[in-house]
Amino acid sequence: MPNDRAIMHIMAQVQNLASQYDRVAGGWGDKMRTLGYSDAYLGFLASGPRARAVDHVCDVGCGTGAFAEAWMGIYGAAANVTLMDPSELMLDRAAAALMRRGGDVATVQAGIEGFRPTGPFDHLLMAHVIEHVPDPTAALRQLRGWVTPGARLWLVVSKPHWCNAIIWLQWRHRAFQEVEVTAVLQDTGWRLEDTYAFPSGPPSRTSRGYLATAI
Secondary structure, eight states: OOOHHHHHHHHHHHHHHHHHHHHHHHHHHHHHHHTTHHHHHHHHHHHSOOOOTTOEEEEETOTTSHHHHHHHHHHOTTOEEEEEESOHHHHHHHHHHHHHTTOOOEEEEOOGGGOOOSSOEEEEEEESOTTTSSOHHHHHHHHHTTEEEEEEEEEEEEOSOHHHHHHHHHHOOOOOOHHHHHHHHHHTTEEEEEEEOOOSHHHHHHEEEEEEEEO
């Protein structure tokens, strides 16, 4: 268990990242669509096994909601979605995007370490989050506690590429080899079911998708 000093350090990092995202929230959704990430997330979700429309879904570190919006695009406005992000402005825009699709979503302003779900989720969506957390192993282990065995994690992670070196100049994020992600999933109670190579555009160069099941 982290001590009080470590917890305060983590909270400060989360707040700093939230402030950075607050500053860019206004144009973030349009940027995600223009660069092809919205379509990339839709393709990733469509490539895997079907879910039930009533399944409880949490978009962890949702940003402006591109991943959750892709989920709703597949399963409709009745999808049971919780949006979670430490940035209030990002969260507001994500909720507005899903409400434009007719969805009624729950929102939680928090980082991973500060969220305590009231019940288990059936699916977790998480795109480009573990690159920013202080301890990816601890984060994925905590996420495992939010679900029951058989729940699915739809994970998108930055991979080594010169494009990510450019992005790093602004965000100071990390990139992970496939073997690294596979190992940390195995160590934290998840079984890797499949990987997904984004077919085109910036997502194909910066990111890789992972579908894992809670053990």
